[in-house]
Amino acid sequence: MRLTGAEILAHILIEQQATTIFGYPGGSVLPIYDALYNHRDTITHVLTAHEQGASHAADGYARATGKTGVVVATSGPGATNLVTGIATAFMDSVPMVAITGNVGSSLIGKDSFQEVYTMGITMPITKHNYMVQKIEDLAPTLRAAFRIAGSGRKGPVLVDITKDVQVAEYDFTPEPAFVEQKPPFTADEEIWEIVRYLGRSKRPLICFGGGVVSSGATAELYELVHKAQIPAVHTIMGTGVLSWDDPLNVGLAGMHGFVSSNQALEHADLILAIGFRFSDRVALNTHKWGKRASIVQIDIDPSEVNKNIKIDHAVVGDIQLILQKVLPMVEKTTHPVWVNEIAEWKKEDYQPAGSNTTLKPHQVIGVISELAGEDAVLVTDVGQHQMWAAQYCHRTQPRSFITSGGLGTMGFGYGAAIGAKMGVGARRVIHITGDGSFHMNMNEVCTAVSYNLPVVTVVLNNNVLGMVRQWQTDFYENRYSNTTLNRKTDYVKVAEGFGAAGYRATTLTELRDALEKALLADGPVWIEAVIDKDERVLPMIPGGGTIDDMIVE
Numbered sequence: 050m051r052l053t054g055a056e057i058l059a060h061i062l063i064e065q066q067a068t069t070i071f072g073y074p075g076g077s078v079l080p081i082y083d084a085l086y087n088h089r090d091t092i093t094h095v096l097t098a099h100e101q102g103a104s105h106a107a108d109g110y111a112r113a114t115g116k117t118g119v120v121v122a123t124s125g126p127g128a129t130n131l132v133t134g135i136a137t138a139f140m141d142s143v144p145m146v147a148i149t150g151n152v153g154s155s156l157i158g159k160d161s162f163q164e165v166y167t168m169g170i171t172m173p174i175t176k177h178n179y180m181v182q183k184i185e186d187l188a189p190t191l192r193a194a195f196r197i198a199g200s201g202r203k204g205p206v207l208v209d210i211t212k213d214v215q216v217a218e219y220d221f222t223p224e225p226a227f228v229e230q231k232p233p234f235t236a237d238e239e240i241w242e243i244v245r246y247l248g249r250s251k252r253p254l255i256c257f258g259g260g261v262v263s264s265g266a267t268a269e270l271y272e273l274v275h276k277a278q279i280p281a282v283h284t285i286m287g288t289g290v291l292s293w294d295d296p297l298n299v300g301l302a303g304m305h306g307f308v309s310s311n312q313a314l315e316h317a318d319l320i321l322a323i324g325f326r327f328s329d330r331v332a333l334n335t336h337k338w339g340k341r342a343s344i345v346q347i348d349i350d351p352s353e354v355n356k357n358i359k360i361d362h363a364v365v366g367d368i369q370l371i372l373q374k375v376l377p378m379v380e381k382t383t384h385p386v387w388v389n390e391i392a393e394w395k396k397e398d399y400q401p402a403g404s405n406t407t408l409k410p411h412q413v414i415g416v417i418s419e420l421a422g423e424d425a426v427l428v429t430d431v432g433q434h435q436m437w438a439a440q441y442c443h444r445t446q447p448r449s450f451i452t453s454g455g456l457g458t459m460g461f462g463y464g465a466a467i468g469a470k471m472g473v474g475a476r477r478v479i480h481i482t483g484d485g486s487f488h489m490n491m492n493e494v495c496t497a498v499s500y501n502l503p504v505v506t507v508v509l510n511n512n513v514l515g516m517v518r519q520w521q522t523d524f525y526e527n528r529y530s531n532t533t534l535n536r537k538t539d540y541v542k543v544a545e546g547f548g549a550a551g552y553r554a555t556t557l558t559e560l561r562d563a564l565e566k567a568l569l570a571d572g573p574v575w576i577e578a579v580i581d582k583d584e585r586v587l588p589m590i591p592g593g594g595t596i597d598d599m600i601v602e
Contacts, residue, residue, distance in 0.1 A: 054187050054215040055084035058148070061191040063091055065226050067119045067146070069110065069471050071095045071103040075123025077150030077163060080215035095471060095500060098492040100127050102464035104134020105490070108143050109465030112451045113426055114472040115265070117144040117199045124151045125163030128209070129170065133458060136174040138205040140455025141286065142263055144198040145205040146191075147171075153213045154182050167209045176204035184217040192227065200229045202350040203263055234370040242362050243321070244378045246345050250319035252387045253279045256302060256331075259286030259454065260324020260348060260368055262447045269372035270323065274298075276376065278383045280391050282310040284325045285435075286454045289444035299391055300398075303331035304590050305436040309394035311588075311596045314339055316390075322346045324368050327357040328455065329592065337595050347371050399588045399601050405557065408580050410434070410509060412557055414441040417479055417507060420564050425477040426451060426469050430462035430486030433515035436586045438481045460489030466504045467496055477568065480506040484534065485514045491543070497573035498548040505567045506575045508540060511582045519585050523600065533582075540577040549573040 052060065058081055062068065068091060074082045085094055097103040100122045107118030118138075122131050128149040138145045152161040168180050177197050179190050187210065194206040234240075247253060261270050267290050274281050274297050281291060282302040291298040302310040314320065320342045325331065332338040335357055346354060346363040354363040364371055401411050414437050417427070427442050428451040429435040435452055444450045451469055453461040466480035487508050497504050514532040521529050544551030550570055552563035560578055567574035589600045 050221055051218050052221045053080065053084070054184050054210065054217050054219070055080035056087070057187050057219065057221050058191065058210070059084040059088045059092065060221060060223065061188060062119065063088065064223055065192070065195045067117060067195070069093045069095070070119040070121060071097060071106040071110070071468065072121030073097060073100050073103055073123070073127060075127045075150070075163070077124035077152060077212050078121060078215075080212065081121065081148070081150065093471075095467070095496065097464065097467070097496045099490065100130035101134055101460070102467070102490055102493040102496065104131045104147065105137065105461050105464030106468035106471070107145050108134060108138045109428060109451055109468030110472040111138070111143050111145055112465070113448055113469035115448065116472070117146055117195055118468065119146050119148065121148045123163065124149060124167070125165050128165060128167045132170060132174065134464075135171055135205045135207065137453050137456045137458045137461060139174045139176070141259060141453065142203050143205065144203040146194045146198050147205060147207040149207065149209045150215065151180070151209050151211045154211045155213075157211070167207065171207045174205070175207050178207040178209070180209045180211075181214050182211050184214050184219040187214055187219070188221060192224065196227045199227060231367045231370055234366045234374055236364070236366070237374070239364045240371065240374045240378060243345055243364060243375055246319055246343060246362060247277060247321070247379060251384065252316060252318040253277070253321065253384065254313050254317035254319065254342070255279050255281040255321045255323060256283070256314065256325065257281060257287045257290060257323040258284040258325025261287060261290050264324065264349070264368035266324075266369035266372055267447045269369055269376065272376055273372055273379065276381055277379050278388065279321070280313060280388060282306070282313055284328075284331050284454070285439045285452060287325065288439055288442065288450040290447050292445040293443045297388075299395070301439055304333060304592070305440065305586050305588065307398045308588055308599065308601070309391060309398050311590065311599065312394040313391050315341070315596050317342045320344045324348060326353050332358055333590055334593055334595050401587070408555060408557065408560060408578050410437040410580055410584055411441045413507065413509060413560060413578050413580070414438050414481070416557065416561055416564060417481065418443040420561070420568060421477050421479050425449065425479055426473055428452070428462050428466040428469055428478060428480050430482040431457045431459045432483045432486055433519065433584070433586050434481055434483040434509045459486040462486060463490050463493040463506070466506070467493060467502060470502045470504050478504050480504055482506060482508055483515060484508055484510040484512060484536065484538075488536070488538070494544065494547045494549050494573055494575070501572050503570055504573050505564070506573070507564070508575060508577050509580050510540070510577050511580045511584060512536065513582045515582070515584070516586070518582070522585070524591070540575055544575040549575060551575045551577070553577045553579070555579045
């Protein structure tokens with residue numbers, strides 16, 4: 050059948066089963082939005098308040114569902130407003146297709162109205178990007194975008210489409226949706242080498258990250274941990290892969306990880322690194338990290354091998370397929386002395402003091418986790434609240450803790466929570482944020498109100514930029530330069546002005562009461578949880594430090 054470029058795009062979205070998308074219209078995508086109007090019964094388009102919110106929503110949708118998120122924006126400022134969201138997805142390997150319009154081909158390079166070089170701007174922060182200037186290239190390019198975004202090490206792909214291509218006509222033939230076909234892993238000798246390392250080890254430790262989630266390897270990791278009785282620690286991106294109360298899950302590692310997790314990394318004789326990239330928030334001192342251990346890495350991306358840490362043995366490929374090969378080769382075993390030693394370290398884990406009269410951050414997260422339930426999806430912004438949430442969120446399943454790990458994007462949370470809610474349906478979505486992050490993109494509450502999305506937002510309000518202030522306390526002699534906000538925002542009134550419900554809590558009783566009401570609401574709710582400005586995220590290992598430098602109190 051013969052269709053316009055805009056209609057071809059709509060048909061490709063349906064073909065690729067990308068029928069929930071996020072975006073904001075503008076002049077250079079008017080033909081696309083006209084085509085979306087024709088398919089409004091099939092394609093759900095969520096109109097956000099800002100293109101950045103749309104990009105974070107597509108990201109949150111992808112993280113919560115495992116599907117490829119889609120965002121649409123116009124040329125110029127519409128495209129540039131996507132940049133932070135695209136970079137956020139890129140750093141955390143999230144599958145996303147960003148579709149932007151551009152001026153007509155005859156106007157390219159002439160500083161036309163709302164013209165920017167979108168490909169050049171986004172090249173460093175996409176897995177691949179395209180500019181389509183010929184109608185015959187449109188369908189193959191869009192299909193390639195979904196294939197690239199959703200295969201291998203996943204990530205964002207941008208397709209920039211000139212306006213003349215959107216209105217031109219071309220023959221269109223439907224094809225099956227892209228489904229990732231993982232090639233069989235045949236390098237058995239590499240697998241046997243992993244098994245040999247495990248067999249020689251007396252103090253083995255698994256350290257895993259978000260790559261396990263991307264690969265769908267949660268079940269295989271669980272089986273390996275329990276068959277070989279290997280304790281495991283995780284990065285923030287690995288939260289929920291192993292249940293928080295699994296006796297072999299030591300917990301969060303790295304800068305704000307548990308004492309026991311970092312002690313285990315310090316004393317292991319073998320670290321099996323699965324699906325994480327040795328970032329500077331985990332491997333803080335690359336010369337001393339895992340110094341007593343042989344390090345074996347499993348990762349899908351060969352560029353991550355020996356990038357930050359020298360590796361003793363690496364196996365490159367899909368994590369799920371590799372673990373499926375490893376499992377039959379590994380014998381059932383136990384490491385009772387090692388496991389008991391870690392159990393003793395767990396007794397030394399930092400325990401913050403509680404209060405019945407004021408709100409303590411760990412208690413706030415505890416109440417959220419308790420009342421929201423195991424099935425809830427928790428979405429955070431970035432800062433102290435993010436780390437408190439990671440430490441105390443008590444997740445029991447993957448894709449239930451969504452956060453910006455690599456880029457650390459303040460303002461990520463509300464858009465991501467909207468996208469997550471669109472993806473998970475009846476499951477509860479709780480947005481945990483701080484007053485600094487929340488002010489960046491609180492405008493997206495109008496989106497939640499318009500679509501009647503019961504997203505519950507808990508704002509830990511200390512009226513400061515808490516994480517930066519904490520660093521100023523510890524490393525800059527209490528010189529609080531531009532971290533005291535002095536904002537007079539009345540969250541209850543602002544929420545109500547947007548059409549949402551708002552509550553304020555200063556005690557655990559008030560918080561529990563507000564959250565119980567919020568979880569019964571059929572629309573968005575804000576809860577302001579007032580905490581002290583001097584609350585700190587502990588423990589903490591300073592950047593470049595080791596466990597010997599850990600700050601506990």
